[in-house]
Structure formats: structure tokens, C-alpha cells
Amino acid sequence: MTDMRMRALVDRRAMALRDLEETSLQVSQGEIDADTADELLGRFRRDVARVEREIEELDEDLDEVQPPDTASKSGRSSKRALAGVLGLVVLLAAAGVVMMTELDDRAPGGFVTNADEDIPPAGRDLADVTMEEMEEVVAANPQITDMRLALADRYFMAGDDRSALDHYMVVLEQRDEPEAMTRVASILAGQGEVELAEELANLALREDPDSVEARYVLASVQIALGQASVAVETLAPLLARTDLSPADARTVDEIAEQAEQAAG
Template sequence: MLAAPTPDGEGATSVTDRSSGRGRWAAYGLAVAVALFAAVVLLPVYLGERPTGGTVTGNEALGSVAPGTGQDAAPRDLSTVTNEEMEDVVAQNPDVLDMRLALAHRYLDDGDYLAAARHYLVALDREPRNVEAQSHYGWLLMQAGEPDQAIEYVDRALAQDPRAVEALWFKANIALYGLSDPAGALTVLEQLQQRTDIEPGTRSQVETLIAEARAQGGNG
């Protein structure tokens, strides 16, 4: 989960264990910002329907091409797989969205927004209603300085799954830090606070952001 960006540029603690760095504000020059805007905001997002037949999981694809592994071999731990290996797997299995999204998240964690955007856009081309792709692409747009477009993508994700914790967290942060809407952020955060299915660490971060939203003028 992405950490909440703070006004002074420091990222908060990660909401989930999957990523400790995703969502931190990065300082980059004007040239990089312009390139990011062109690649992320101006690239077309296709709305074609997902091909029939479904997909296999990322680990199945990885196991099918990893050297020295047979059909009965245990799936590899993705933490031991390099970005280059994952790129090869994705190239050979272009419809395996789990692997593509895992790679996109890595690039987002590393601040390689252009590479992340490329994979999110391909995922959205293949599966326009994919909640994970929609919400994370929205978060990427937030970091590109486009909060209005960012919230649109996150809202699309929530239209598919109103209980998606990551999408709700993204929406709260976009409202608070991107749209200067602490009341809107607080509404979302209070929904998360009432959930009984989130981890204690996540709840602690939600409560911290609630305090920040109230300090910025939110109701409650």
C-alpha cells in the first residue's frame, strides 16, 4: 500500500507490508516532470474489453519460463526475481496481468513512473475494469501532479469494488493532499476506521490521517 504523502514531502509509513516506499513524494526536476506528464497524462487509455478465457497467475507464468523448473516445481518467490526477469516473463505472457501489475508496482516503488505507467496502461487496455490497475494508475497520476484525473481513476476502481482498502486509502490521500478537501478525506477515512477487517498497523495509519484531516479543517 502506498504511504500517505505529507505536505513537507515526507512519506508516511506504508499501509501494508507489500511496499514500504510506494507513495512517497519524490523530488524531481522540471524536465522529468514534463516527461512524466507527457507519458502518463497524454498517453491514451484504451477501453477495450478483456479478452475471453481469463488469465493465469503471475507465478504460473514465471514458473513456465524460469530455467531449471519443472511443472511440479514450487512457485518462485517474487522477491528473488529481478525486474529484468519479470520483463522477460511479461513479454512472453502479455495477458498475465498479475505479473504485469507486480512489475508496475515495483517501478512505482522505485520512482520509475514512466515504466510503471507503461505497464498500468497495458493492463487497463487488456482489462479496463481491473480495480488494482485503476487505483494504482490513479495514484501514479496523483504523483504526477494531476489530482483531478487521479481521483477519477480511483473512483472507477471503487465503483467496481467499494470496499477496496487500497483504493479507499488512495482516495483519502488524494482528497487531502491533492484536492485540499479534508472533509472529503475524512469521510473516506472514517469508513476505513469502522472496518473490522484491516490490520492494526493499517488502522493506526488511518487514525493518524484522520487527525491530519481534522487539523486541516475536516468535520468530525
């Protein structure tokens, strides 16, 4: 019964966020007058806030009834680990240790995901929405994480790591998003913070064991850490798959070759 209620709440939240996102886009494109926009946006924001409160209350109820040795303990542990890693990233950025570079400055094949692929839209077709419009929408509505994630992906693919990192970090403050974890890991690895990158890539893979990108980013980091034989094992499930996209297959083969050469 509780699981059904949680699924219903998650569906309600997704619908409310979609309504908020679509209305915000219409406002930014001048399709809705100011008075109507204020009324609609206010209603959708209240809907999102209401559902978020209900989800939080249900989470607290679940924590109270769950025995300490269940999966919820593992989930809380992962959240604490993620919070710790992100806290270190913030400190390093503030101290100037993590400096963002442009795509051309990254080492060839070094921690760059498939930048030649089109970015899939998140939640709806965003192909005709400019980055400036997306910035305006997420600034006015911080809870629209799908659009923020799509915007971060655009910056990442364009090589603007600084802007990408800013948005990925906001996404991760709001939800445990494995794609964002993987991309931040890739950025950190490119800056030489390979230990942090390894921890974040592992967390991403724990959240989504089927993630192709998280697995090959982790393998790349392991090679950088001198763990080539471990990287070969990490890549084994991907090398056995026949359903990878051509770009993913190329990337996996390249990393596997690097790992085998480094392992001797």
C-alpha cells in the same frame, strides 16, 4: 445458465494463463528445451485466445438480452469513463506534463501507499523471480496480467513510477483492475494531476468498494482538492474497521488527522 457458463469460462482462462505463466518462467530459467517450449507456449496461447473469444461472444450476447436500465449499462459507463481517463493520462505523458519521479521526491506521506510492506505474490509465489525475468515473460506473453501487475507493484514500491505506470497502463488496457487504478491515481496525484487522480480513485472504489487503499488514496486526493470534510466522510468506513493491517491503520490515521486539521 449464462452466469454458470461465464464463471466456467473465467476459470478456464485463469487456468490457461497460469499454465502459460508457469511455462514461461520455466523457459526463462532454462528448465525447458526450445522445441518443447514452443509447443507448450503455442498451445497455451491458443487456449487463452480461444477462451477470450468465447468470453467476448458471451458478453455480446448478454448485452443484447439485458434491458438498458440494468447493471450492464453502469458497467459500460464505467468502462467508458476509465477509457477516457486513461486516454488523458497517455496524452499528458506524451506531452511531458506527467513526469515520473523517484520515491524520494514524493512529498512525505503524500500519495505513497504502504511501501514498507512486502509485495504479495500474484497468482503464485514470485519471491524468487527477478524483475528481469518477469520483464522477459510479460514481454513475450502480454496476456499474463497477474505477473505484469506484480511487476508494476515492485516498481511502484521501489519508487520507479515511470516503469510502474507503463505496466499499470497495460494491465488496465486488458482488464478493469482496481489496484492498478488506485496506484495510477496515486502517481498522478503526486504529480499534481489531482482531478484525474480523483476520478480514477473513484472508479477504483466503484470496482472494489472494500478496497482500503483506493479509499484512503481518494481521501488524500480530496484533501489536496480542498475537500477535507468530504475526505473525513470517505475515511469513516475505514476508521470504523478493526481488521486493518497495522500499516493500513497507520496510513488511515495519518490521513484522517490531515483531513481533520484541514477541515478545521
